[in-house]
Amino acid sequence: MITHVEIFDQHAKNYDQWYERPFGSSTFSLEVACLKRVISPFSSSLEVGVGSGRFAQALGIPYGMDSSIELLKLARQRGVFGVLGRVEALPFRSSSFDLVLMVVSVCFFEEPLRAFKEAHRVLKNDRYLALGLVLSDSPWANFYKEKAKRGHPIYSHARFYSFAEISSILAQAGFRIEKVCTTLFEEPQDKEPVKNQEIREGFWREGGFFCVGAKKINR
Template sequence: MRVFDEYSQKYDEWYEKPFGRSAFELELTCLKGLFEGGLSLEVGVGSGRFAQALGIRYGVDTSMELLKIARRRGTFGILAKAEELPFKEGTFKTVLMVVSICFFEDPIQAFKEARRVLKREGSLLLGLVLSESPWAEFYRRKSQEGHPIYQHARFYSYNELRYMLEKAGFRIDTVRTTLFDEPQDVKPVKDRRIEDGYYPDGGFFCVRAI
């Protein structure tokens, strides 16, 4: 997506700011609890921060500028769409997607491709904002105000997510919820809770599907 090429540096630098740094640490902890390791792929790898922290060697993205940053962090990045993954069937133990399905052209096809490249005993791990969350409303307001990235985002409900996963041959195995602070993006996160289960008043949801 062209907007990510244009704003690649600002996108990556966001993670160095007080809120971005603390949110990343919390989201990473949430994902780690569900990450099964093995040979893994991140779809929508961005600048490679999650892949680097989780030891994921391979990533795809539609932004060449973000892939350049990811490669400097040790991820072998390939320019490709989530709906057309350039890998053989049954290659990976885990496929990770973090805050990326809201930018996919066709999430169901992206999930089908994830299932195709996963080993039979593999899992799909998602980190995302769901539309019921107050954080989704916060980002929607940013979109209405002209934010260059959130203008392109579409947030899905938990039921929509479950439906799309089932259409692609997955079922939800585990859900965890975190980021219970009031929505803002300046100050460090105060509430460090990570709860097992789906809580719509949270801001970040970790979903493992098998």
Template sequence: MSIDEPFESYATQYDAWYDSERGKILYENEKKCLKKLINDCNGKVLEVGVGTGRFAVLAEEAFGVDVAEAPLRIAKLRGIRVIKAKAEELPFRDKVFSCVMLIVTLCFVKDPLLALKEAKRVLKEEGKVIIGDVFLDSEWGKLYAQKKKEGHLFYKLANFYSFENFKKIVSLVGLKIKRVFGTLKKSPFDEPSPEESEAIADDISSYGFVCVELTK
């Protein structure tokens, strides 16, 4: 199965999760975490793996790419300028974006190293890459990895990383970690509730959703 197939066939159902009783709370927590890093992004913002645009809408001037057309149609309705493209082959000139975001995207791309190299290429010198993801270090990451083994519709196509492995990839690309924030401290088996995101100095294992700011 290709990586885009379930997102192509189930785009509407995927997007509807964000409006579910549980999804709304988790989504708001994740947005608050992401805003810690995106609020000072001035200029054009690109989200790689934009999906239905639920996170790109936080940017004033948002662009998005994805390999699946169905979610792109939904993102377009949210006012995002979209192009069908792979993370590893971005159809943009060098140094055009103030910020490049990959929100729960790196785990789905075939070549995360190349995807980050492309993000770096299209990034302005003083710009930043924002990663929002679920890492294997956390209880959430372990749950998603288990769902992958069980053949979950979406997660069976993902490859989840430990934060240590993620840092190695970042280093190989020549990017630097500047700031890290986390949220979703509650267990994925508990009822979610509103949370404030927190700055993380070292250990990210207590946070289900982690946002990382990378610079050149």
């Protein structure tokens, strides 16, 4: 069976070019604005599941890790220092970063709890993990699940979690959620530019993109 890593290697350019299309471009800017609402000031930072580096570049994050070498090549072209590795065993020293970011990547993790525990390990005390997610509570998750049923090569490998599930996994990994924001309050589609630019504080299940800021709890 082909793995999701092989899928991303094969479709790296198409995945990246999605952000150049009308819907992808408008969604990206909105998602970046939402993420900024939950990210505290930082000096050292890492994006786990950095992909092609668009979010890292936009948010000023210099380091990225991904399991796809082809996506890392694109990230490096954007000035992101990319490292090949696994989210369950980050190739970084403990207490190295002020911020760890994960954007639309948790749904592809084989073991989210181990990934969050690794984020906890590489974060300095009292620092933050920031997540950008599509949650199963949202109608957008159903939209992407339908694409998976029709054989979409990337969404076929995605597993969406509820807000309650993410909250529980974060707590088990040693994090306390401190801020949540929601955006993308439109009917699910992926062709036309996003018109509604609203970002709301808190968890709103009718939204499509959820940003979570979680603080590392010292053990």
